[in-house]
Amino acid sequence: xxxxxxxxxxxxxxxxxxxxxxxxxxxxxxxxxxxxxxxxxxxxxxxxxxxxxxxxxxxxxxxxxxxxxxxxxxxxxxxxxxxxxxxxxxxxxxxxxxxxxxxxxxxxxxxxxxxxxxxxxxxxxxxxxxxxxxxxxxxxxxxxxxxxxxxxxxxxxxxxxxxxxxxxxxxxxxxxxxxxxxxxxxxxxxxxxxxxxxxxxxxxxxxxxxxxxxxxxxxxxxxxxxxxxxxxxxxxxxxxxxxxxxxxxxxxxxxxxxxxxxxxxxxxxxxxxxxxxx
Amino acid sequence: xxxxxxxxxxxxxxxxxxxxxxxxxxxxxxxxxxxxxxxxxxxxxxxxxxxxxxxxxxxxxxxxxxxxxxxxxxxxxxxxxxxxxxxxxxxxxxxxxxxxxxxxxxxxxxxxxxxxxxxxxxxxxxxxxxxxxxxxxxxxxxxxxxxxxxxxxxxxxxxxxxxxxxxxxxxxxxxxxxxxxxxxxxxxxxxxxxxxxxxxxxxxxxxxxxxxxxxxxxxxxxxxxxxxxxxxxxxxxxxxxxxxxxxxxxxxxxxxxxxxxxxxxxxxxxx
Numbered sequence: 001x002x003x004x005x006x007x008x009x010x011x012x013x014x015x016x017x018x019x020x021x022x023x024x025x026x027x028x029x030x031x032x033x034x035x036x037x038x039x040x041x042x043x044x045x046x047x048x049x050x051x052x053x054x055x056x057x058x059x060x061x062x063x064x065x066x067x068x069x070x071x072x073x074x075x076x077x078x079x080x081x082x083x084x085x086x087x088x089x090x091x092x093x094x095x096x097x098x099x100x101x102x103x104x105x106x107x108x109x110x111x112x113x114x115x116x117x118x119x120x121x122x123x124x125x126x127x128x129x130x131x132x133x134x135x136x137x138x139x140x141x142x143x144x145x146x147x148x149x150x151x152x153x154x155x156x157x158x159x160x161x162x163x164x165x166x167x168x169x170x171x172x173x174x175x176x177x178x179x180x181x182x183x184x185x186x187x188x189x190x191x192x193x194x195x196x197x198x199x200x201x202x203x204x205x206x207x208x209x210x211x212x213x214x215x216x217x218x219x220x221x222x223x224x225x226x227x228x229x230x231x232x233x234x235x236x237x238x239x240x241x242x243x244x245x246x247x248x249x250x251x252x253x254x255x256x257x258x259x260x261x262x263x264x265x266x267x268x269x270x271x272x273x274x275x276x277x278x
Numbered sequence: 279x280x281x282x283x284x285x286x287x288x289x290x291x292x293x294x295x296x297x298x299x300x301x302x303x304x305x306x307x308x309x310x311x312x313x314x315x316x317x318x319x320x321x322x323x324x325x326x327x328x329x330x331x332x333x334x335x336x337x338x339x340x341x342x343x344x345x346x347x348x349x350x351x352x353x354x355x356x357x358x359x360x361x362x363x364x365x366x367x368x369x370x371x372x373x374x375x376x377x378x379x380x381x382x383x384x385x386x387x388x389x390x391x392x393x394x395x396x397x398x399x400x401x402x403x404x405x406x407x408x409x410x411x412x413x414x415x416x417x418x419x420x421x422x423x424x425x426x427x428x429x430x431x432x433x434x435x436x437x438x439x440x441x442x443x444x445x446x447x448x449x450x451x452x453x454x455x456x457x458x459x460x461x462x463x464x465x466x467x468x469x470x471x472x473x474x475x476x477x478x479x480x481x482x483x484x485x486x487x488x489x490x491x492x493x494x495x496x497x498x499x500x501x502x503x504x505x506x507x508x509x510x511x512x513x514x515x516x517x518x519x520x521x522x523x524x525x526x527x528x529x530x531x532x533x534x535x536x537x538x539x540x541x542x543x544x545x546x547x548x549x
Binding site: 003004005006041047048049050093095177223225226228229230231232235236237247248250251252277 | 283291292293294295298299300302304314320323325326327328329331336340341342350438447479522527529530531532533534535
């Protein structure tokens with residue numbers, strides 16, 4: 001994998017869609033290195049040292065600028081609100097792309113992509129890569145409500161079948177990923193499952209995939225401070241390839257890890273719904 | 279002391295394995311690289327959340343996760359040495375005996391320029407590490423490490439308690455430390471009350487005062503300053519206060535290129 005870059009980007013556009021702010025940022029070299037599942041660490045205003053980790057939703061060519069990053073921000077704290085308020089032309093100090101990307105299957109197999117909330121962002125460019133390889137793409141998108149459902153319209157373009165669930169039933173079926181994932185997986189006859197979302201959702205998907213004999217990859221979000229592997233602030237309990245239990249860094253050994261390698265129960269225990277620096 | 283081509287050193291516990299910074303070209307021109315504090319056996323580290331943000335600072339209680347000495351010697355140290363870096367190995371432990379054992383084995387490993395004894399872990403007890411509360415505890419550890427370190431210089435990173443830092447520096451140098459590292463994390467607490475350390479620009483004025491206290495009391499002792507340094511001007515303030523070198527730590531978590539940038543600025547000549 002190509003090394004990440006530490007650079008200054010520029011906001012080319014900033015658009016509110018539902019609960020999320022979609023930023024298009026040109027950062028020379030970063031977009032060229034992007035693979036689905038990687039992220040960028042962005043600095044926010046002066047006295048805040050922790051960086052904000054943002055998923056890369058896609059890369060698109062912007063006239064006169066070359067490829068630009070599409071980033072998704074949920075403005076829920078001082079840092080993410082600051083990011084959401086950056087005007088066009090603002091400079092952003094960022095490092096990326098960081099972390100391990102989703103691994104792509106060697107054969108053109110049927111796949112299921114499960115995403116919840118803004119974390120579904122990396123699944124869209126992943127869907128593109130999978131289709132390029134002849135893989136059948138099925139998408140299961142979830143959110144608490146319609147405002148938090150990411151890019152549902154785009155989803156129709158990038159997947160063969162799309163299932164939408166919301167907790168309040170405002171769009172799609174009422175329910176959660178855990179309620180429907182087994183049925184969707186069986187219907188898609190997926191051999192590979194990719195998931196991105198909160199820990200309980202990932203846990204549910206990994207468990208169902210394992211029962212079905214499917215191979216799963218999960219993009220695990222842990223509270224990140226640096227995103228670059230230096231601070232040890234994002235412990236991720238796993239079982240290594242060698243069968244030995246250890247704690248790795250979610251940012252560097254992850255964020256994408258095999259679903260059957262994560263010690264989900266411990267993860268849930270150590271992080272009762274806590275987010276990172278917001 | 280070790281001969282440094284540049285006074286900017288990567289601080290313990292903030293430079294990862296070195297590979298993360300190297301991938302960003304962020305080790306270029308630095309004077310030395312300090313490893314995270316190593317213990318004899320692998321450590322998983324403490325529970326999450328481990329780090330909280332506070333204005334101009336980070337509150338942290340990681341519990342010193344690390345690979346243990348054997349894996350470090352087999353996989354991490356050879357790579358660092360191969361990069362041509364001046365490697366300072368930081369060490370910690372649950373007992374004086376563990377410190378001595380780690381030092382003994384490090385002294386046999388090729389390529390290490392110095393050892394740094396981490397006597398400033400503000401949440402040591404919470405993580406089962408030796409709680410170095412009193413200067414004489416620090417002196418005991420340093421004496422044991424110096425005995426095992428053979429020809430390697432031993433740097434002692436002492437608690438940055440303004441009132442006692444000079445006393446700590448005196449006893450650890452009496453015990454054989456070649457230099458003192460002054461101005462590490464301040465004892466603090468995470469939002470949920472767990473013991474932790476506070477680092478970052480918030481602690482810089484305290485660290486600078488600590489350097490001044492040690493220089494005034496012990497003019498002959500080399501002092502390496504650290505604590506909140508994130509610009510070349512910060513580094514110069516410590517050097518002007520009499521530090522022979524500076525360590526850059528927390529700033530790397532915000533901007534991984536900080537140490538390389540400051541090193542280049544300082545190499546560019548006096549401002």
